[in-house]
Amino acid sequence: AQSVTQLDSQVPVFEEAPVELRCNYSSSVSVYLFWYVQYPNQGLQLLLKYLSGSTLVKGINGFEAEFNKSQTSFHLRKPSVHISDTAEYFCAVSDPRGNTGKLIFGQGTTLQVKP
Amino acid sequence: IAGITQAPTSQILAAGRRMTLRCTQDMRHNAMYWYRQDLGLGLRLIHYSNTAGTTGKGEVPDGYSVSRANTDDFPLTLASAVPSQTSVYFCASRADRANTEAFFGQGTRLTVV
Numbered sequence: 154a155q156s157v158t159q160l161d162s163q164v165p166v167f168e169e170a171p172v173e174l175r176c177n178y179s180s181s182v183s184v185y186l187f188w189y190v191q192y193p194n195q196g197l198q199l200l201l202k203y204l205s206g207s208t209l210v211k212g213i214n215g216f217e218a219e220f221n222k223s224q225t226s227f228h229l230r231k232p233s234v235h236i237s238d239t240a241e242y243f244c245a246v247s248d249p250r251g252n253t254g255k256l257i258f259g260q261g262t263t264l265q266v267k268p
Numbered sequence: 269i270a271g272i273t274q275a276p277t278s279q280i281l282a283a284g285r286r287m288t289l290r291c292t293q294d295m296r297h298n299a300m301y302w303y304r305q306d307l308g309l310g311l312r313l314i315h316y317s318n319t320a321g322t323t324g325k326g327e328v329p330d331g332y333s334v335s336r337a338n339t340d341d342f343p344l345t346l347a348s349a350v351p352s353q354t355s356v357y358f359c360a361s362r363a364d365r366a367n368t369e370a371f372f373g374q375g376t377r378l379t380v381v
Contacts, residue, residue: 159310162308185367187370189370195374195375196272196372196373196374196375197370198372199369202367243310243311247366247367248366249367250366255301255313255316255324256301256360256362256370257313257327258303258310258311258312258313259310260308260309260310
């Protein structure tokens with residue numbers, strides 16, 4: 154079974170500063186990895202995903218994430234955040250075996266961007 | 269606009285009552301999911317369905333049941349609601365590959381009193 158741990162429940166940061174949201178996963182098999190964002194009172198939307206190949210993945214809104222197999226991590230980064238990036242961010246894993254798999258989420262990290 | 273529709277958007281429910289949360293998608297996705305979102309716990313999978321006619325249990329299935337009579341609909345039923353089922357419930361769907369994006373509904377905020 155897979156599991157996901159997001160190491161920070163809240164990350165406060167000033168506008169235009171860089172940010173890193175940490176995610177570690179546990180799995181006995183290779184997995185697909187995702188980052189989703191949830192704006193207030195909305196559903197989740199995909200930021201980026203890692204399936205295979207290059208370990209640096211670029212997503213929407215200037216976000217990127219790096220897959221590190223040895224550390225079983227998939228940390229999300231942005232070099233300069235905006236007020237509009239204030240949201241809840243979720244890391245998720247999916248088992249690639251079979252046609253579909255359970256999509257398992259972490260506990261979420263609240264990014265608070267301050268002016 | 270194609271997507272997922274959940275109903276109702278919010279509900280206050282007396283403990284012991286039966287309630288069905290509705291979820292409909294028009295993207296012809298095979299896989300559908302129900303999650304509950306609770307502060308500090310993230311999204312936890314309740315039940316899922318890989319294709320019409322099949323369902324499976326997720327991380328927290330107790331007290332909930334689902335059915336998947338067709339591709340589009342995936343209702344979630346609370347047979348006898350309890351206060352611990354107070355939560356925000358999200359329905360999601362994705363195409364039949366584990367590497368594809370999941371699309372989420374807007375959520376149902378349920379309060380059991």
